[in-house]
Amino acid sequence: MTSLPIDNSIRRLRFENGEMTQQALAEQVGVTRQTINAIELGKYSPSLEVAFRIAAAFNVPLEQVFQYRKGGGAK
Amino acid sequence: MSFREKSAWISFICLLLLVLTFFVGLHHHPQNAQGHLYLALGVVLGFVLLQIVLHVIVVAQSPKDARTPKDERERLIELRGARIGFYSLVVGEATAMGAFHAHGRVDLLMWSIPLAILVAWMIKLGSEIVLYRRG
Numbered sequence: 001m002t003s004l005p006i007d008n009s010i011r012r013l014r015f016e017n018g019e020m021t022q023q024a025l026a027e028q029v030g031v032t033r034q035t036i037n038a039i040e041l042g043k044y045s046p047s048l049e050v051a052f053r054i055a056a057a058f059n060v061p062l063e064q065v066f067q068y069r070k071g072g073g074a075k
Numbered sequence: 076m077s078f079r080e081k082s083a084w085i086s087f088i089c090l091l092l093l094v095l096t097f098f099v100g101l102h103h104h105p106q107n108a109q110g111h112l113y114l115a116l117g118v119v120l121g122f123v124l125l126q127i128v129l130h131v132i133v134v135a136q137s138p139k140d141a142r143t144p145k146d147e148r149e150r151l152i153e154l155r156g157a158r159i160g161f162y163s164l165v166v167g168e169a170t171a172m173g174a175f176h177a178h179g180r181v182d183l184l185m186w187s188i189p190l191a192i193l194v195a196w197m198i199k200l201g202s203e204i205v206l207y208r209r210g
Contacts, residue, residue, distance in 0.1 A: 033078045034207075038148060043210035047147055061103035 007067045010040045013058045028057040078133065078140040079149050083130045087200040093122040094193050101186065152206040160199025167191025205208040 016021040017031035022040070026033045031049060039054070046054070055062045100114045134141040145153070171187035 030079050032140075032143060032149065035146050035148040036210075038210040041210060044148055050147060060122075 004042050004045050005010055005069045005071075006042070006045055007069055008039065009067075010036070010054065013060065013065065025054070026056055028070060029053045039049065077149070077207070078137065078143070079152075080132050080204065083200050083207065084204045085126060085133065085206060087197060089125050089129070090193060090197050090200065091127070093118050094190070094197070095114035097119070098186075116118050150155065152203055155206055156199045156203035158197065159202040160195050163198040164191060167195055167198065 010025075014022070014025060018073045022036045023033045026061055029036070030047075030053065031050060035044065035046075038051075039046050051062060055065045057067065086136055097118045099113060100118070101111060104110045104114070156177040168188065168191050171191050173183060175181075
């Protein structure tokens with residue numbers, strides 16, 4: 001599987017927000033729990049809209065949730 | 076496992092049963108055209124009923140999950156599965172037509188086309204299951 005050139009801090013942000021569950025985040029964002037899990041594990045790259053919704057759920061800017069890794073994994 | 080993944084598993088297994096039952100039935104009664112029709116109707120009816128019953132069971136276990144609309148990842152998985160299924164269908168139909176031209180048997184064409192459709196459908200569902208499993 002191709003590794004995505006995007007890292008994320010969703011696990012840490014969930015922990016810092018009172019150990020928020022993936023299900024609770026999924027409901028706030030409007031996706032399934034499995035999609036949040038795939039994003040968190042770096043298996044799926046979300047659309048810009050979903051990325052902004054995740055950042056809004058944690059009340060932080062987008063770059064605190066997702067970080068682009070230069071030169072990594074892009075096809 | 077999400078509702079859509081469970082649904083894909085159910086459809087895949089039901090379809091596999093349909094294909095096996097129908098084509099094993101055809102093999103055992105190769106010359107009976109009316110029997111083929113009854114077999115086809117029975118198998119399709121059984122397929123529909125089994126799909127409904129299994130889906131109702133899954134929905135009853137987690138109704139909230141079933142009501143959740145498809146998200147972007149699920150739509151993408153469905154599109155990728157449909158693309159793989161489409162190419163499989165094209166290959167299957169071309170093979171069926173090639174077999175017809177080679178052997179000139181209408182009955183071969185008559186059964187190989189539905190088989191190609193069913194196999195392509197199974198490949199579509201199988202691809203979706205693999206994509207769901209990968210994450």
